[in-house]
Amino acid sequence: MSLVEPKNTTGLPLDLPVEELVVVPRRRYGIWIGIAIAMLFAFFIGKAFATNPAFDWGTAANYLFHPSIMRGLGKTLLLTVVIMAAAIVIGTIIAIMRVSPSAVLQTFASAYVWFFRGVPALIQLIFWFNLSLLFRTASLSIPGVGTIFSVNTNDFMTPFVSAVVALSLCEAGYLAEIIRAGIKSVPHGQFEAASGLGMSYRQILRRIILPQAMRFIVPPTGNEAISLLKMTSLVTFIAVDDLFYTAQSIYARTFETIPLLIVVAFWYLFVVTVMSIGQHFLERYYGRSDRRQENPLIRLLQSLLGSRKGSVQS
Amino acid sequence: MTSQAESRARFGVPADAMVFARSVRKSYGSLDVLKGIDLIVPKGSVACIIGPSGSGKSTFLRCINHLEQLTGGVLLVDGEFVGYDLRDGKLYEVKDSLLCKRRADIGMVFQSFNLFSHMTVMENLIEAPTRVRGMSVAEAKASAEVLLARVGLSDKAGRYPRELSGGQQQRVAIARALAMNPKVLLFDEPTSALDPELVGEVLQVMRDLAESGMTMVVVTHEIGFAREVGDDLIFMDEGVIVERGEPREVIANPQSARTREFLSRVL
Ligand SMILES: Nc1ncnc2c1ncn2[C@@H]1O[C@H](COP(=O)(O)OP(=O)(O)OP(=O)(O)O)[C@@H](O)[C@H]1O
Ligand SMILES: [Mg+2]
Numbered sequence: 001m002s003l004v005e006p007k008n009t010t011g012l013p014l015d016l017p018v019e020e021l022v023v024v025p026r027r028r029y030g031i032w033i034g035i036a037i038a039m040l041f042a043f044f045i046g047k048a049f050a051t052n053p054a055f056d057w058g059t060a061a062n063y064l065f066h067p068s069i070m071r072g073l074g075k076t077l078l079l080t081v082v083i084m085a086a087a088i089v090i091g092t093i094i095a096i097m098r099v100s101p102s103a104v105l106q107t108f109a110s111a112y113v114w115f116f117r118g119v120p121a122l123i124q125l126i127f128w129f130n131l132s133l134l135f136r137t138a139s140l141s142i143p144g145v146g147t148i149f150s151v152n153t154n155d156f157m158t159p160f161v162s163a164v165v166a167l168s169l170c171e172a173g174y175l176a177e178i179i180r181a182g183i184k185s186v187p188h189g190q191f192e193a194a195s196g197l198g199m200s201y202r203q204i205l206r207r208i209i210l211p212q213a214m215r216f217i218v219p220p221t222g223n224e225a226i227s228l229l230k231m232t233s234l235v236t237f238i239a240v241d242d243l244f245y246t247a248q249s250i251y252a253r254t255f256e257t258i259p260l261l262i263v264v265a266f267w268y269l270f271v272v273t274v275m276s277i278g279q280h281f282l283e284r285y286y287g288r289s290d291r292r293q294e295n296p297l298i299r300l301l302q303s304l305l306g307s308r309k310g311s312v313q314s
Numbered sequence: 315m316t317s318q319a320e321s322r323a324r325f326g327v328p329a330d331a332m333v334f335a336r337s338v339r340k341s342y343g344s345l346d347v348l349k350g351i352d353l354i355v356p357k358g359s360v361a362c363i364i365g366p367s368g369s370g371k372s373t374f375l376r377c378i379n380h381l382e383q384l385t386g387g388v389l390l391v392d393g394e395f396v397g398y399d400l401r402d403g404k405l406y407e408v409k410d411s412l413l414c415k416r417r418a419d420i421g422m423v424f425q426s427f428n429l430f431s432h433m434t435v436m437e438n439l440i441e442a443p444t445r446v447r448g449m450s451v452a453e454a455k456a457s458a459e460v461l462l463a464r465v466g467l468s469d470k471a472g473r474y475p476r477e478l479s480g481g482q483q484q485r486v487a488i489a490r491a492l493a494m495n496p497k498v499l500l501f502d503e504p505t506s507a508l509d510p511e512l513v514g515e516v517l518q519v520m521r522d523l524a525e526s527g528m529t530m531v532v533v534t535h536e537i538g539f540a541r542e543v544g545d546d547l548i549f550m551d552e553g554v555i556v557e558r559g560e561p562r563e564v565i566a567n568p569q570s571a572r573t574r575e576f577l578s579r580v581l
Binding site: 193197201212 | 379381410411414415416417418419420421422424426428429431432441442445446487490491494
């Protein structure tokens with residue numbers, strides 16, 4: 001290594017006092033006024049929550065780990081997991097049908113999305129719950145062979161099963177669109193290169209297209225999972241004993257409505273927070289082939305606080 | 315009689331023809347892109363295709379490995395239809411698994427590299443050998459290392475494509491195609507997306523390949539490469555082969571006015 005004498009090319013003396021200059025930031029009055037107003041609001045809201053006896057924080061705290069609340073929370077989590085898993089499977093199948101070369105499959109898949117996204121979830125839920133009104137029995141019979149099995153619809157369409165079926169079908173409609181958009185976002189050249197190497201359609205989807213589509217699928221799917229968690233509170237209408245239903249049945253007896261709603265809100269917020277952290281790590285995993293130098297803490301905070309910046313990396 | 319033998323006999327395919335094209339036509343709706351291409355690429359030779367944009371060069375390459383289906387004509391690779399079997403004078407579309415097997419014998423290198431961006435260089439190289447050819451991972455890795463050394467990228471095995479320069483990516487793409495041990499390699503403007511100073515390294519790899527006896531069909535704008543390495547120079551325009559011959563001969567002494575005009579623009 002040879003050190004090169006810096007050469008003065010400006011024609012000015014070299015010893016001008018550059019480092020001694022002080023930077024005076026621009027005055028940002030707007031921001032200070034904004035902060036003052038926000039703090040004022042925070043103060044009044046906080047005061048109202050803390051001092052209004054209707055909130056009854058003590059009662060809320062007592063119910064926080066109440067066994068029935070815990071059971072309800074468990075049911076809510078179970079519903080979310082089962083429905084999400086089923087919806088991912090159905091949604092993937094529908095999305096693959098939508099990008100398939102077959103016009104029949106495409107049309108079927110579009111019709112599916114149109115219907116299950118179009119009808120409100122609550123109506124679908126109550127519809128499935130009342131399925132037995134339409135079909136008293138479900139049976140499989142083959143002409144010439146006879147009936148293989150026959151069951152009473154009410155026996156297997158329990159409230160829980162209706163909830164799972166209805167909300168999975170509905171959620172799958174949303175996920176299908178997310179997955180399709182993800183598949184479409186993978187450049188066509190990837191498909192061609194893989195076909196050129198002799199990979200089959202299935203292999204290309206599974207090994208090349210879907211893994212790359214994941215980067216685009218995971219962030220909105222995380223959002224879907226979070227909204228599904230909250231959507232499961234609809235099952236209260238068909239008497240599935242989830243978190244919200246349990247709280248309702250308690251305050252119907254004790255009239256401690258607000259404290260129990262606080263308990264419910266707390267648990268939903270808690271689970272959403274945990275899910276956001278999980279989503280953050282999933283995103284990191286699927287974005288590993290194009291990771292930039294970045295501060296993981298800042299990214300975690302961003303994804304917790306809902307900033308979508310940087311979650312869809314190009 | 316096997317499909318291969320029947321095809322050879324029926325169309326009079328020379329024994330040494332790797333690619334055999336006879337009146338190859340391709341249209342998209344009412345747009346005729348290829349209007350009757352006749353071409354033989356002998357085994358071990360390098361055919362360079364030049365021509366203006368939109369003349370159908372890429373389309374022809376894509377027909378060779380059946381990424382596009384012909385509208386008419388006959389296209390055989392090593393005496394065999396890629397997407398069909400000829401039996402008793404009829405063409406039967408082959409099963410997907412057989413089509414994949416035959417495609418695996420035809421390597422393709424793209425202008426935009428098309429490396430699998432979620433996989434490391436090594437994963438790119440062993441994906442098809444293990445999944446399509448059923449090679450063991452250890453075996454595939456061993457031969458991938460040899461190939462990486464051959465394209466001068468042994469130290470990049472663990473890198474992701476976006477961490478490589480364009481020239482390096484294209485060399486990996488060539489190695490990936492070679493990993494399938496293809497009978498013939500198709501190149502679609504392999505250096506057109508590269509910065510000028512990176513073109514040389516890719517052309518060098520291709521030159522070495524040609525010397526090793528690989529059969530190559532190269533669509534290119536690098537007239538120098540065509541002159542030096544090519545055994546044949548083919549000038550295409552508006553879906554037909556306008557001129558074909560020994561590269562030095564064609565470049566020095568083009569017979570058709572269209573060839574002359576095109577060469578005067580690119581030289
Ligand atoms: N999938 C397609 N559908 C419709 N038209 C197409 C399709 N692919 C190619 N074409 C048309 O076929 C013609 C030939 O295209 P091709 O890509 O083969 O040209 P090329 O000679 O490779 O040109 P370039 O030098 O620009 O790559 C063009 O007019 C193009 O618009
Ligand atoms: Mg082209």
